[in-house]
Structure formats: C-alpha cells, structure tokens
Amino acid sequence: MKKENTMSVLLKGLLRENPVFVLILGTCPTLATTTTVTGAFGMGLATLAVLVCSNIVISALRKFIPDTVRIPCYIVVIAGFVTVVQMLIQAFIPDLYETLGVYLALITVNCIILGRAEMFAGKNPIGRSALDGIGMGLGFTLALLAMATVREVLGAGTFAGMEIPFLVDHKIELMAKAPGGLMVYGILIAVVNKITKGKVIKKKEFSCAGCPAAAECAGGCAEAVKEEQ
Amino acid sequence: MDIKALVIILMSSVLVDNYVLSRFLGICPFLGVSKKVDQSVGMGLSVIFVMLMATAVTWPIQTYVLDNLGLGYTQTIVFILVIAALVQFTEIFLKKNIPALHKSLGVYLPLITTNCAVLGVTINNMTDGYNFVESMVSSLGCGLGFLLAMVLFSGVRSRIDESDIPASFKGLPVTLIAASFVSMAFFGFAGIVENLLA
Numbered sequence: 276m277k278k279e280n281t282m283s284v285l286l287k288g289l290l291r292e293n294p295v296f297v298l299i300l301g302t303c304p305t306l307a308t309t310t311t312v313t314g315a316f317g318m319g320l321a322t323l324a325v326l327v328c329s330n331i332v333i334s335a336l337r338k339f340i341p342d343t344v345r346i347p348c349y350i351v352v353i354a355g356f357v358t359v360v361q362m363l364i365q366a367f368i369p370d371l372y373e374t375l376g377v378y379l380a381l382i383t384v385n386c387i388i389l390g391r392a393e394m395f396a397g398k399n400p401i402g403r404s405a406l407d408g409i410g411m412g413l414g415f416t417l418a419l420l421a422m423a424t425v426r427e428v429l430g431a432g433t434f435a436g437m438e439i440p441f442l443v444d445h446k447i448e449l450m451a452k453a454p455g456g457l458m459v460y461g462i463l464i465a466v467v468n469k470i471t472k473g474k475v476i477k478k479k480e481f482s483c484a485g486c487p488a489a490a491e492c493a494g495g496c497a498e499a500v501k502e503e504q
Numbered sequence: 505m506d507i508k509a510l511v512i513i514l515m516s517s518v519l520v521d522n523y524v525l526s527r528f529l530g531i532c533p534f535l536g537v538s539k540k541v542d543q544s545v546g547m548g549l550s551v552i553f554v555m556l557m558a559t560a561v562t563w564p565i566q567t568y569v570l571d572n573l574g575l576g577y578t579q580t581i582v583f584i585l586v587i588a589a590l591v592q593f594t595e596i597f598l599k600k601n602i603p604a605l606h607k608s609l610g611v612y613l614p615l616i617t618t619n620c621a622v623l624g625v626t627i628n629n630m631t632d633g634y635n636f637v638e639s640m641v642s643s644l645g646c647g648l649g650f651l652l653a654m655v656l657f658s659g660v661r662s663r664i665d666e667s668d669i670p671a672s673f674k675g676l677p678v679t680l681i682a683a684s685f686v687s688m689a690f691f692g693f694a695g696i697v698e699n700l701l702a
Contacts (some may be wrong), residue, residue, distance in 0.1 A: 307528040347588055350588060354580050355581060377631065384620045457680050464677045464680070
C-alpha cells in the first residue's frame with residue numbers, strides 16, 4: 276500500500292473521500308437526523324467522537340485480533356463507545372438525546388465507523404487512524420450540516436432555530452419530511468459528482484465500494500459471493 | 505389480548521411508519537439489493553425472519569435479565585451481539601439442514617448482521633413499552649413494510665434503468681430521487697390507522 280502523507284490522511288475525509296457524498300456510507304443517519312441543523316450537528320459530533328475512539332482502539336488492537344473474528348470484535352468496541360457517548364449525552368444534553376432518539380444507539384451500525392475500522396484502522400498505526408477518524412468524522416459532520424441547512428431553511432424557514440424572514444412564511448414542509456430528505460440527498464450527491472468529476476478517487480481502491488451496502492456488510496457480501504461460486 | 509390494538513400496530517408499522525421510507529432504517533440494503541424483484545423478495549424475507557428471531561430473543565433478555573440486574577445501559581452492546589450471533593447461527597443451521605433455503609436466503613444473511621432496521625426495531629420495541637406479543641407483531645409489521653418497500657421500489661428501478669439520465673445523476677442520485685417519490689406515495693397512508701380502524 277502506498278504511503279499517504281499525514282496531512283492528506285486528515286483532509287481526504289472532508290471532500291475527496293467524503294463519507295457521505297463520495298463513499299456513500301452512513302445513509303440512514305444522514306437522512307434521519309438532518310431535519311434540523313442542531314440535530315445534525317449533534318449527530319455529527321457524536322459520530323465523530325465514536326469514530327475517533329474506536330479507530331484508536333481498533334488500531335491499537337489490530338495485531339491481537341484474529342482475522343476471522345475481526346468484525347464481531349470491531350462491533351463490540353464500537354458498541355462500547357456508543358454506549359459511553361449515549362450516556363454522556365443523556366446526562367448533559369438531554370434535549371439532544373430526545374431529538375436523536377434511537378438513532379444515537381444506531382451509531383453502532385453506522386456503516387462509516389465499521390467501514391473505517393475495516394478499511395483503515397485495521398491496517399494502520401494509531402496516530403494515522405486517529406487522524407483518519409477526525410477527518411472522516413468532520414467530513415460526516417460537514418455533510419450532515421450541508422444537508423440539514425438545505426432542509427431546515429427550505430422546510431421550516433429557520434436556521435438552527437432562528438427564523439429567517441420571508442422564508443418562514445413560505446416553507447416547503449415536504450423538505451423536512453422523509454421524501455425531502457431523500458431528494459436533497461440525491462441532488463447533493465449529483466452536485467458533488469459534477470464538481471469532482473474525474474478527480475474522485477478510483478472506486479476500486481476499496482474492496483466493495485460502489486455498493487451502498489459495502490461497509491455495512493464490511494466485505495460480508497464479497498465473502499458470500501465467493502462461497503456461492 | 506386486544507386484537508384491534510395488534511392490528512393497529514401491524515398496520516401502522518407496515519404502512520404509516522414504514523421503516524425504510526419514513527424512519528430511514530435499513531436504507532443501505534434498500535438501495536443496494538433492490539435492483540431485481542427476486543433479489544428484493546429474498547432480502548425482504550430474510551429481514552422478516554431475522555427481525556422476528558431477534559425480537560423473540562432480545563425481548564426476554566431485556567425484560568428478565570438486563571432490567572432485573574439494572575444493566576439496562578448495556579442494551580446496545582447486548583442486542584447487537586445477540587443479533588450478530590443469531591444471524592451466524594441461522595446461516596450455519598440453514599446451510600447444514602435446509603440447503604435449499606440457504607441457497608435463496610443465505611447470501612443476504614451476512615448483510616443483515618449490521619442492518620440498522622433490525623437493531624432499530626428491537627430497541628424501538630423496548631422504548632415503546634410493548635409486551636412480548638405486541639413486540640412480535642410490530643417486528644412482523646416492520647419486516648413486511650421493508651419487503652413491501654423493497655418490492656415496490658425494485659419495480660420503479662427497472663424503469664429508471666431504461667431511461668436517459670444526465671451524467672451526474674446516474675446511479676445513486678437518481679435512485680434516491682425515485683425513492684423520494686415512492687416515499688411521497690406512502691404519505692397517502694397517513695390517516696389510515698385513525699380513520700379506518702380506530
């Protein structure tokens with residue numbers, strides 16, 4: 276594997292390998308928690324925290340975890356950190372806990388975290404894995420904020436709860452509901468495709484990328500296909 | 505047992521609060537495996553199966569073990585491990601004993617381990633305070649809703665494949681926008697529970 280320099284490990288998550296718009300990971304929280312900017316920001320930071328911690332621990336343990344049981348091991352580490360974050364938020368920011376609801380627990384099965392464990396932290400030293408976690412987490416947060424800004428401004432006429440004159444009287448409520456989420460997401464991916472056309476990382480660098488279910492199964496589907504043959 | 509309450513739970517989880525289209529759980533397999541109708545039926549059936557099994561196991565664990573011991577906060581870890589183990593066992597069992605079923609469902613099983621819809625439904629059942637029967641009905645409903653959404657959407661997708669789409673919208677973007685219209689269609693069911701059954 277070719278060695279990337281430290282800066283690009285950190286920065287690639289922001290745009291070039293943005294987990295939401297380019298790698299298409301973590302679609303469920305992206306759609307579900309972006310009705311308000313505050314909720315999206317909270318979700319982004321919670322995911323960032325879990326991602327950095329789990330990347331560090333998984334990277335530290337990468338030489339001790341047997342290859343065959345690595346996915347269950349990763350899941351236990353991730354679920355542990357999710358529980359910690361969940362309890363912290365419940366204790367200190369109960370409003371956010373209410374808003375995010377079940378999606379907070381579902382960070383456990385967020386494709387981004389398992390995906391980064393599988394693609395990066397399982398193969399790289401601790402420092403770089405932490406940087407990768409920060410970069411990917413920030414990329415995720417920024418993407419959520421972008422989605423939420425569009426949806427909240429158009430759907431409710433507010434930004435992070437502050438009313439925007441004119442728009443607040445002409446809101447398109449559909450945007451804040453389920454169909455609006457899917458539509459805004461589709462359009463934003465198309466925009467990113469347009470901007471980064473030809474410059475985006477080659478998809479085949481990732482084992483299963485291109486398949487939206489890739490990181491959720493973390494190679495499980497590839498193994499299943501292999502067994503089939 | 506109040507049959508009407510169960511029917512309401514079933515109808516609302518299949519149509520009104522459809523897991524995929526209005527709660528956004530299980531979006532990854534929904535987008536990934538909905539290219540062909542037979543694939544989406546296979547995936548949908550596997551999800552129903554795993555959801556029912558997971559609920560049948562996690563409900564007693566939460567009620568009789570975790571709550572009794574004051575370990576409620578370990579819910580996430582315990583549930584995900586139970587689901588992962590369950591899926592593995594199911595796969596091994598099917599492979600050994602019912603190879604025909606394994607051939608049709610087996611491919612989808614590893615995909616379901618970390619399907620957020622499965623973890624989501626088990627946690628939601630606990631948060632909503634359902635009893636065992638209600639939990640099972642709600643899981644069945646969520647699974648059926650998932651199957652319904654998958655099959656409907658695979659039909660929509662086969663039409664998209666034949667259309668001429670602008671380059672930057674090819675692939676996922678247009679799929680998401682199509683999903684958004686299917687989700688709009690499901691809005692039509694919004695009042696069904698209150699007006700038809702109650």
